[in-house]
Amino acid sequence: MTKQARSHLAGRTLPLLSNWLRHVMGVDPAATALTFAESSLPWSYLADVTRDLDALLSGHPSARRVGLVLRNRPAQLAALLAVIATGRQVVTLSPHVGETGLGDDIRSLRPDVVLADEQDWSRDAVRAAAEDIGAVPLIAHQETGLRLRPGSWAPAPPGLPADDVALVMMTSGTTGKPKRVSLTYPQLTAAFQAAGTVLDDSTGPRLRRGCVILWSSLAHISGLYFAIAHAVDGRSVALMERFQVEEWARLVRRHRPRQLRLPPTAIRMVLHAELPADTFSSVRAIGSGTAPLPPELAEEFEARYGVPVLATYGATEFAGAIAGWSLADHRQWAGTKRGSVGRAHRGIELRVVDRTTQDVQTPGGVGLLEVRGPQLPVVDGGWLRTNDLASLDEDGFLFIHGRADDAINRGGFKIPPSVIEDALHQHPAVSDATAVGLPDERLGEVPVVAVTLCGQASRQDLLDHLASRLTRYQMPVDLRILDQLPRTPSLKVDRPRLQELFTADGR
Incomplete structure (x- = not known):
């Protein structure tokens, strides 16, 4: 790879992850990076959006915090990668919280820039909130890329420091009111490396064969993590705006991916659709996360389609998954470890402590799960305590028994x-x-x-x-x-x- 690039952020040298992404975009600019409906977009499209973002914000070197209203559309995906590739900070904004909620989020988070498509800029509350905080207003469009929204708004001073934070995300809010968590560039890089992605500065990036299907919402960690990870890995993506079984199956048959990702709910939808078995003729494994995977559901899918289902365990606060099944583990242990979410990823340590005494449990003992690793938040003592009730067996397989705060x-x-x-x-x-x-x-x-x-x-x-x-x-x-x-x-x-x-x- 060449010398690290610099952005318009006051001459700041880009993080490794940003520099890597820019180089991926330049490996073969004409190769397909993204398909959406009937459109195919090359890697040069992503590079152009990245240059657009830097150029549009060149007069605002302090504008680091970019609020992205993330829909699963090409321009928004390109904008997401552009923010990371220019070393700025993504502040995720969900279009699904309603007009008032979205306006409230913009006001409370105070990003320096608000970037959305025309559908969301047409919302009165969004325009009013962006104007109130003095954010630079940018429009994302598949055909025209990024452009400044007409108006005479002057950006206000940055509302909050960005530091080395790459993402400010909202948790899923499935057990209570959603909260915001911050993930740094080093955490995000460590998460990719723990999952097996190699960022080797001596050899540089390369493009991979085949295409992966991405349908999880970009506004949540399940979609955003893989959107960045696939780009870092040089993989072409078939983007879906939402999960629809028949359209998803058509993409599986068209692109013949080796791996797919389906949470338990989507697995049930696929089973109920009774798709023909040859739909999965190219697929080696199904990854499943975001929610507990009932063992009988995995067994039903495997029996019908002959494809192993590999559970994973993670959270927004963890910058993705920290444990999961590998194909090798599935071949050896599937019959005896059913119900486990797998073993710790590389660089991750797990332990279980008694809820009352805080003593570390012996294999099989149920208690609170604690985790440690470079992609996790730094806490006193090094171990981050979760609210998950868990056990670890003698072979290091992790079992989740519910949440302590869900009872x-x-x-x-x-x-x-x-x-x-x-x-x-x-x-x-x-x-x-x-x-x-x-x-x-x-x-x-x-x-x-x-x-x-x-x-x-x-x-x-x-x-x-x-x-x-x-x-x-x-x-x-x-x-x-x-x-x-x-x-x-x-x-x-x-x-x-x-x-x-x-x-x-x-x-």
């Missing part, structure tokens, strides 16, 4: 939602189930559950099924059959919204 406290009796959910998944007519706690004046909290069906069952059938498997205090006080569970853009169940469904009628 429903019913008059002093703790009920992990997974106890109710797992019992319902044993019913042949249940497609999916999610239990949540609701406030109760007498007991503090009580459990309720919502299900979707893939067969015939009445509410009473399901309650009878639960009554034969749960203790009295574990029984939900309400059970509802829904056409679909409310979900976040990353297809996790949106637990706060589900709670609202139960409380809307005064429950």
Whole structure:
């Protein structure tokens, strides 16, 4: 690779990750980097957007924090990579939070730049918020790239320092109100390296054969991580705006990828669609994360399609996955370690401590999971404590047993939602189930559950099924059959919204 580039950020030398991305874009500028619908875009398209961003902000050397309204569209994906390639900071803004929510996010986060497409700039609240904070307004468009939005707004002084932060992201908010986490360039680089991506400055980047399919929302870690990782790895991406089984299957048959990523919800959708087995003739493995993977679901997929499902474990705060299954581990251990989320990635350490004594547990003991590694936030003592209840076996396989802060406290009796959910998944007519706690004046909290069906069952059938498997205090006080569970853009169940469904009628 050549000498590291410098950006317009007051002559600042670019981080390794930024410099690497710029070099990837120049390996073969005419090669296809991105497909979307019927469009094919070359690596030079990404390089042009990167140059556009630097040029448009050349008069604003302090404008480092770029608020991106991230839709799964080519211009937004290119803009995301451009921000990283120029050493700036991505402040993720979700178009899915509603107009008022998006405006509030812009005001509270105060990015130096707001970058969105015309669909989002047409929102009154977005325009007003960007103008109020004095952000540089940029428009992203597939055909024209980036351009300055007409107007005479002058940027205000930067609202918050950027330091070496690469991403300011929102967590999924599946267990409570979403929160923002910051990920630095060194953390992000370490996360890619831990997952096996090589950033070797002596040999330089190269483009890979084949194409990967990306449909997870760019506004969440499940999509954003892989959008950057695939570019760093020199891989062409087939981008989808959202997951639709038939269109996704068409892309699988067209591009014949060796690996795919499907969270549990999408795996169920694929199974219910009854796709022909030859759809997966090129696929060596399915990676699955973002939510717990029921062992029986993985077994059903593997039995039908003959493709191993490899669970992973991670979080936004971890800059991606920190543990997972490899194909080699699956071949050796799949029959005896079913239900595990795999083993620690390279450079990651795991341990389990007792919730009361803080003593490190022996193999098999259940307690709170603690993690340590270069991609994780620095904390006193070195070990970052999670809210996940976990165990590690003698071979280093990690098992997750629920979340310590998810337990429903019913008059002093703790009920992990997974106890109710797992019992319902044993019913042949249940497609999916999610239990949540609701406030109760007498007991503090009580459990309720919502299900979707893939067969015939009445509410009473399901309650009878639960009554034969749960203790009295574990029984939900309400059970509802829904056409679909409310979900976040990353297809996790949106637990706060589900709670609202139960409380809307005064429950």
